[in-house]
Every structure is written in C-alpha cells, then in structure tokens.
Amino acid sequence: MRGIMFGYIRVVDAINHRIGRIAMYGIFILMGILLWSSISKTFFVPSLWTLEMAQFVMVGYYILGGPYSIQLGSNVRMDLLYGEWSTRKKAWFDVFTALLLIFYLCVLLYGAVSSTAYSLGYWGTEPFSFFGGLITGSEEIGRMERASTAWRPYLWPIKAVMVTGLFLMLLQCTSELCKDVLRIKGETI
Template identity: 65%
Template sequence: MISLARHYVRVIDGINYRIGRIAMYGIFIMIAILLWSSISKTFFLPSLWTLEMAQFAMVAYYIFGGAYSIQLGSNVRMDLFYGSWSPRTKAWVDSFTVLFLIFYLAVLLLGGIESASYSLQYNERSPTAWRPYLWPIKVAMCAGILLMILQCVSELIKDILRIRGEEA
C-alpha cells in the first residue's frame, strides 16, 4: 500500500511539475497578445479578440500553474505560528487543512463540469463582438482543477508519510 502511495506521489508530482513548467511560459503568450493589442490600437484598427484572448490565456496560466504552486508549497500560509512548528506538527496541520481544500476544489470541479457540459451541449459563445466558443476554456479549467485535486491528494499522502516518520 505504501509503495502504491509513493508511486502515485511520484507520477502526479511528475505530471504537475512538467505542466507547471510549461504553464510558466504562458506569461509570454499574454505579453504577446497585449503587445499586439497596444500596437494595433495605436497604428491599425483595434483588434476585437485581444482582450478576451488575454483573459483566456490568463485563466489557463493561472489554472495550470495551480497544481505546480501547491507542489512547491508557494501557497499563502499564516507563518505567525506555522513557521516555528516542527515538520511533524506542520504535517498534522497540513493533512487536516488540505481536506478543506480538496472539498472546495471538488465542489468547484462539479460546477465546472456542469458549466463545460452546458457549453458543449449548446455551443455557448461569449456575448462580445468576437464571440468565441467558451467550451475550450471551461474544459481547460476543469482539467486544471482536477490536476489541483490530484496534487492535493499527493500532498496529503506526503503529510501522512511525514507523520509516520517516513520520507515521501
């Protein structure tokens, strides 16, 4: 059972590490889109697609970087007490609080799946002048939330192993 849990941690951490490293370059996509927006507004006719495309790129950047930031432990914590605790005490607290995060992400995923299926079923489009289909970004959001849930379970397993005095 422990070897299966370690294998799960290794696989999920590897997947989220690679996706997170790729997602980091999403900032350059956003910069390119917004740069083109500025250039086109200054020298040409304004593009209809730039603002919304930058928003979609930002959502993808944020949502696919979420699991990577959980893996790196770069989420916000109250270090007033947490910073002085032993690694085992931190693992106890983290193993308890991650359950709330998993619950929140599961509810978010259920809502996202409903919204994405509605978008796919009715070919939902944005009400703007550009009118892009919304299902690609909604499906990407569901995939990113699922990756965050899988990473949270991986972190829970690591915390349980730390509580037992074993190395993840």
C-alpha cells in the same frame, strides 16, 4: 500501502511538474497578445479578440500552474504560528487543511464540469452522464455557448481547461495529503 502512496506521489508530481513548466511560458503568450493589442490600438484598427484572448490565456496560465505552485510550496501561508511548529505538527495541520481543500476542489470541479456541459449545449442536471453519453454516442452536442461580445468565441475550450486544471489541482492536493500522512508516520519524502 506505503509503496502505493510513494508511487502515486511520484506520478502525480511528475505530471504536474511537466505541465507547470509548460504553463510558465503562458506569461510570454499573454505579453505578446497585450503587446499586439497596444500596437493595433495605436497604429491600426483595434483588434476585437485581444482582450478576451488575454483573459483566456491568463486563466490557463493560472489554473494549469496552480498544481505546480502547490508542489513547490510557493502558495501563500501564514507563518505566524506555523513557522515555529515541529515537522509532525505541521503535517497534522496540513492534513486538516488538505482535506478541506480537497472538498472545496471537488465542489469546484463539479461546477466546472456542469458549466462545460452547459457550454456544449446540455441543459440537464447530470453533466457526468452527458459526457459518458458523448463517449458512447447516446448524447449529442447541442447549441454551443458563445461569449456575448463582438468577437463571440466559443466558451467550451476555456471551460475544458478549467476542468483539467481543477482535476490536476485535486490530484496534487491528494499527493500533498499522502506526503503529510507519510511525514506523520516518520517517513522521509
């Protein structure tokens, strides 16, 4: 079991490290979009796509960088009591909070999958079976959801990014849970 946990931690941390390092450059894409927005509003006809595209890039930057942030331990934590605790007591507390976070992420992931299925034209109540049906060919994509703005982009790409980011966050939280269990057992990570 110990070897499986170490292998899982190594694989998930490597994946989220690479994706997080790539997602970091999303801030430059966001800056470029906002710079173009300012230039086009000042000198040319304002672009319709810049505000929404900036929002989409920010969502991708935030949600794909979240697992990397958890991996680095750079998330916000109250150190009023936590900072003075022993490593073992911190690990016990982190196990409890990781379990709560995993439950919350599972609820969010289900909602994101449902929303993505809806954006692809599915109006039923079983979004996972819809995606399984897309793979097997028994389901078809319906009328796709679009934003109600002048630009009217399709919403499924950003919702797919949200599903991916939440799934990666769930994997990283499970990795952190494994690290805490190993710390409780006295292992060094």
